[in-house]
Amino acid sequence: MNDLTGTLTNSEVNTLTNQIEALTQKSHAQLVVLVVETTGDETIEQYATRVFDSWKPGDKDRDDGVLLLVAWQDHTVRIEIGYGLEGIITDAQSGKIIRNNIIPAFKKGDLAVGLQKGISDLESRLTGNNLATITPTDHPLPFSGWWALLVWAIVLTFISARGYIKTLGVICFAAIVLAFVLPIAGFSGSWGVLATLLCFATPFLAVAIAFTPFGKKVRDLMRDVNQPSRHTRSNSSSHYSSSSSSSFDNDNFSGGGGSSGGGGASGRW
The missing domain is CATH 3.10.310.50 (Diaminopimelate Epimerase; Chain A, domain 1)
Structure with missing residues (x-):
């Protein structure tokens, strides 16, 4: 009170x-x-x-x-x-x-x-x-799970195209572990199911990106598009105050x- x-x-x-x-x-x-x-x-x-x-x-x-x-x-x-x-x-x-x-x-x-x-x-x-x-309470997903899978595949492809193979390996290992840990830990509902499915899909996506001809073409395309640049990023922050x-x-x-x-x-x- x-x-x-x-x-x-x-x-x-x-x-x-x-x-x-x-x-x-x-x-x-x-x-x-x-x-x-x-x-x-x-x-x-x-x-x-x-x-x-x-x-x-x-x-x-x-x-x-x-x-x-x-x-x-x-x-x-x-x-x-x-x-x-x-x-x-x-x-x-x-x-x-x-x-x-x-x-x-x-x-x-x-x-x-x-x-x-x-x-x-x-x-x-x-x-x-x-x-x-x-x-x-199960908070419904505001988007289709297929979109999440597509975005995750693009992220993994970008990592592979930049040559971060070790990083990709670490992600795959962590995804395999989480795929079994999340259900046991009680992460259910729409978000929990989506996270678990993405973890299960990660190793298969990584293999497809790294070893299939189609994956190689996509990696080459992203490598050409995302050339390293020297742009400097600045962070801005906002402060909210109320009285x-x-x-x-x-x-x-x-x-x-x-x-x-x-x-x-x-x-x-």
Whole structure:
């Protein structure tokens, strides 16, 4: 429970903290509550995303974190849902919790009651599902696996064309090892399957590139196109900074590595 505004009394903070801990014990999900004065130049959605990305509430594999963010001076509130809970607490349900339970109390100036009711509603929805048995969320591939195979083949061909034979050998050895280690380590889902298949395919691609006539032609072509050059590369970096009258700090909370895809809802009173 993080109240950066000082609006809540010590007793109210303790009550809310106990309520949050009870929710975590019952549902295994991780709820974080943050109250700030304002989100500054950011929208509450942008601010919530930044907090979620920084604090990473929820289990890394289950992505079962929830952020309840209140900008008291701005009169805005946001419930941000982790990937793994988007099927349990939908955007519509998040909006209903905000409209029916949180905002009515906030309109009366009662921050503690609004938070208590919101947390209670979240708990009832979360404990109605056995979150401990939820399998890790599978994030679908944004592209075809064949494209990944083609790109990987081009990379291996480039390495061979530049004469880095030892490097190619090391890559093949590592790929063979990983092809057996990844499934044993539990890397499943779309990304895990793709990585395993690429590892299995690597030795065969390397042999085809190094010893077949077609592979030789492709290597020669890439060697002609990619002549060494003396261009100097420079790295640039960008720095993002944001300020508001109440800014959160990484020291306030450290989660279990959860992530959010922007699911949830916002409200204003």
